[in-house]
Amino acid sequence: MCCFLVPLAQAAVTTVVRKAGENKSSIWLKKLPTLEKMLWGGSVMLIVDHIVNGELSWAFPFFTALAEEGGTAVFLRELLTVGVPMSLVLTLVWAIGVLVSSVRAGRRIQA
Numbered sequence: 001m002c003c004f005l006v007p008l009a010q011a012a013v014t015t016v017v018r019k020a021g022e023n024k025s026s027i028w029l030k031k032l033p034t035l036e037k038m039l040w041g042g043s044v045m046l047i048v049d050h051i052v053n054g055e056l057s058w059a060f061p062f063f064t065a066l067a068e069e070g071g072t073a074v075f076l077r078e079l080l081t082v083g084v085p086m087s088l089v090l091t092l093v094w095a096i097g098v099l100v101s102s103v104r105a106g107r108r109i110q111a
Contacts, residue, residue: 001050001063001074001078002063002075002078002083003046004046004047004083006083006084006086007039007042007046008043011036011040011043015040017029017032018032018036027098034094035094038094039087063075
């Protein structure tokens with residue numbers, strides 16, 4: 001229902017970090033647009049999926065679970081148990097991809 005909020009927030013932060021570090025030469029910053037696209041794209045697809053499945057509505061409170069009693073606990077539990085692990089796994093996959101591409105190119109990894 002709300003699991004896309006965590007990667008959506010991470011995508012926004014990633015965009016700000018990328019724009020702030022555009023002049024840096026770190027391999028991590030050079031590969032940041034890939035993570036950014038993964039996060040924005042995944043978030044948009046999850047939003048579409050949740051709309052199609054009726055978990056999001058066009059009227060306030062937008063999240064169907066928040067309209068029910070005790071829905072806030074369900075909302076927060078999903079953020080922590082689905083959204084956070086999803087973002088962590090996606091970031092880990094991206095980091096492994098950066099490391100593999102750097103090793104293949106024979107570059108040293110710099111922080």
